[in-house]
Amino acid sequence: MLSSEVLLALCAGAGALAAPGVASMLFGARGVESGETRTEALWTSEMPSMAPAPRLEGNLKVDLAIIGGGYTGLSCAYYAKKLRPDWSVAVLESHRLGSGASSRNSGAVYARYWGLDDEEMPRRGFERLVRFMEEEEIECDFRPSPTLELYASRRSARKAEASPEAGPKWVPTEELREGSHTDHYAGAAELPGYYTVHPAKLVAGHVKAARRMEVELYENSPVMQVKRGKPAVLDTPGGSVRADQVVLATNAYTPRLGCLKTAMMPVHQYTFSTRKLSEEEISGQGLDRWPLRFERSILPVTNFLTPSGHLCIRIVLGYASSNSCIWRDIDGARDLAKRMFEQRYPWIADVGLEQGWHGVTGHTLRVREIAGPVMGDNIHAAVAYNGLGIMPGHNTGYLSACRITGHPEEDMRYMLGRAVQIPIPGEFYRSMLLKPAMKVLTPV
Numbered sequence: 542m543l544s545s546e547v548l549l550a551l552c553a554g555a556g557a558l559a560a561p562g563v564a565s566m567l568f569g570a571r572g573v574e575s576g577e578t579r580t581e582a583l584w585t586s587e588m589p590s591m592a593p594a595p596r597l598e599g600n601l602k603v604d605l606a607i608i609g610g611g612y613t614g615l616s617c618a619y620y621a622k623k624l625r626p627d628w629s630v631a632v633l634e635s636h637r638l639g640s641g642a643s644s645r646n647s648g649a650v651y652a653r654y655w656g657l658d659d660e661e662m663p664r665r666g667f668e669r670l671v672r673f674m675e676e677e678e679i680e681c682d683f684r685p686s687p688t689l690e691l692y693a694s695r696r697s698a699r700k701a702e703a704s705p706e707a708g709p710k711w712v713p714t715e716e717l718r719e720g721s722h723t724d725h726y727a728g729a730a731e732l733p734g735y736y737t738v739h740p741a742k743l744v745a746g747h748v749k750a751a752r753r754m755e756v757e758l759y760e761n762s763p764v765m766q767v768k769r770g771k772p773a774v775l776d777t778p779g780g781s782v783r784a785d786q787v788v789l790a791t792n793a794y795t796p797r798l799g800c801l802k803t804a805m806m807p808v809h810q811y812t813f814s815t816r817k818l819s820e821e822e823i824s825g826q827g828l829d830r831w832p833l834r835f836e837r838s839i840l841p842v843t844n845f846l847t848p849s850g851h852l853c854i855r856i857v858l859g860y861a862s863s864n865s866c867i868w869r870d871i872d873g874a875r876d877l878a879k880r881m882f883e884q885r886y887p888w889i890a891d892v893g894l895e896q897g898w899h900g901v902t903g904h905t906l907r908v909r910e911i912a913g914p915v916m917g918d919n920i921h922a923a924v925a926y927n928g929l930g931i932m933p934g935h936n937t938g939y940l941s942a943c944r945i946t947g948h949p950e951e952d953m954r955y956m957l958g959r960a961v962q963i964p965i966p967g968e969f970y971r972s973m974l975l976k977p978a979m980k981v982l983t984p985v
């Protein structure tokens with residue numbers, strides 16, 4: 542979501558000024574954020590509400606406890622039960638299941654892990670996700686999608702057009718203008734291999750599959766503290782869980798739990814949708830020709846048409862201090878997204894915008910996920926997909942289940958633990974340098 546090179550450059554510059562003592566004096570440790578109301582994504586509002594899971598009340602002892610009930614946590618629980626039906630497996634979710642990034646994303650599915658050149662492992666991960674949807678009979682509007690990569694500046698367009706990969710995929714300027722009904726862009730290439738999915742339907746499918754496998758699901762049960770040990774102990778406001786094995790599937794929220802604070806950071810996003818467009822409006826504006834559009838600017842922008850006919854824009858907001866996953870200025874985010882939307886597609890001003898929602902993605906400087914043991918050998922992480930996590934979240938959930946249950950799986954060798962990550966400078970730099978820099982870079 543956030544261009545990794547930009548994050549790297551900004552943080553590397555900041556790192557050169559290292560003064561960690563000052564940082565810790567200015568910014569104290571901050572704990573888990575729970576109890577706030579999350580803005581509802583269009584995706585969730587299109588679904589019947591899922592049957593609630595109970596809040597954890599009292600104490601529990603399990604073989605495997607998973608913190609976080611998004612694609613990663615639910616997939617890990619599902620495969621762990623498949624591999625070890627005799628194990629007790631519990632998922633503890635601080636809000637509603639799937640209410641993090643998993644139900645707030647742009648629904649683009651691609652056979653790729655950011656930062657990994659190998660194509661075979663992501664292809665196997667993609668096939669695993671497709672098999673899961675088929676076997677569990679998950680109806681989630683999964684389909685191939687014609688996709689554009691758009692360049693706003695003439696310079697970047699010229700460079701992209703001249704690259705050896707562009708070839709027949711390059712869209713001539715006239716065709717682009719006529720086909721996409723915007724003259725905001727200087728060039729575009731068609732991107733093969735993209736699929737789209739309805740994110741909230743995919744969440745519901747994960748929940749249904751986990752329930753079928755008899756995973757114990759708890760909602761509104763934030764883990765406030767993870768205590769190392771064998772068993773490890775997880776404290777929630779309603780009771781504690783003692784678990785032989787623990788998985789942190791908390792993605793962008795992980796640093797607030799006190800874990801991986803130097804290895805990853807949350808980046809905030811905002812998405813705004815139009816009202817439902819008629820079929821004539823969709824074809825009239827060329828939206829059915831390329832329903833998915835990625836803008837390769839410094840802070841990238843995505844446009845996508847939902848299966849129900851809403852056109853959406855997704856923008857990067859930036860970093861909130863202290864690794865917070867709450868964005869206080871939601872009105873400002875709405876205004877910015879509206880401005881950027883109308884700048885790209887002036888006809889949006891007449892159509893009007895309907896629903897906006899906020900979300901967070903977890904990022905590393907290595908631009909690879911963090912997967913593997915992080916606190917002793919029985920507390921594992923499966924987090925930080927750098928903005929492309931629908932397939933990687935599901936697949937890393939599977940790989941984590943394999944590792945924990947001792948199931949042989951060759952792709953476990955791709956799991957990158959904490960040790961190989963590049964440290965991100967601390968709070969002083971994030972707040973005082975990175976945050977304002979990202980604000981300045983917001984392309985309005």
Ligand SMILES: Cc1cc2nc3c(=O)[nH]c(=O)nc-3n(C[C@H](O)[C@H](O)[C@H](O)COP(=O)(O)OP(=O)(O)OC[C@H]3O[C@@H](n4cnc5c(N)ncnc54)[C@H](O)[C@@H]3O)c2cc1C
Nearest residue numbers: 609611612613635641642643646647649764792900930931
């Ligand atoms: C706006 C946006 C657009 C995106 N677009 C795409 C896209 O098009 N394609 C793509 O592949 N990826 C996309 N992503 C990324 C993708 O959505 C995520 O990588 C993926 O959902 C990660 O799943 P997860 O289960 O790891 O994390 P989440 O879905 O974030 O789940 C983590 C869960 O942990 C819970 N939690 C956190 N702390 C605690 C605690 N202390 N105790 C208990 N529970 C806790 C949270 O409430 C949350 O439900 C996008 C993300 C965003 C925000």
